[in-house]
């Protein structure tokens with residue numbers, strides 16, 4: 326296995342969540358003491374929503390669950406490969422075949438991890454399904470938690486933390502699929518196939 330992959334495999338979910346939070350545009354406004362709290366609440370938020378769905382749909386296959394929830398899945402090719410897919414309001418999930426293919430080829434070529442394209446599609450689908458859940462439920466922790474940016478006299482500006490939704494989406498996908506979803510490896514592959522230098526920087530950041 327490539328040395329980079331071995332280092333990647335050693336990264337825990339928690340390490341990756343911490344890294345993601347560090348990327349947030351308003352990270353400087355978050356106290357170091359609050360970081361653990363935000364991660365654990367976001368993870369719980371994602372896991373709770375996954376458990377609700379697993380209970381409701383009897384642990385069915387993710388493809389069936391998404392159809393039962395009346396979401397349309399569109400498979401297409403992307404002109405750029407910076408994403409595996411996205412959720413589009415109100416009920417569409419787009420998955421990029423070429424990005425899935427790129428990830429599959431990477432796993433085949435550089436790792437000992439036995440994975441098929443359908444499994445990668447399931448991971449992406451589960452992640453995007455959370456963004457649908459997030460859109461439908463304004464009361465979720467990740468939607469309601471706001472941080473104070475500044476306060477002058479009676480004016481206070483508050484903002485959401487974008488990456489809490491990403492942390493919750495990954496925790497949701499882990500729970501829904503019930504196995505390793507290789508989230509940070511998949512993110513690394515997107516960069517690797519786009520720009521090897523950026524992928525190196527990413528690897529240094531998440532393994533430090």
Ligand SMILES: [Zn+2]
Nearest residue numbers: 452456491494
């Ligand atoms: Zn996402």
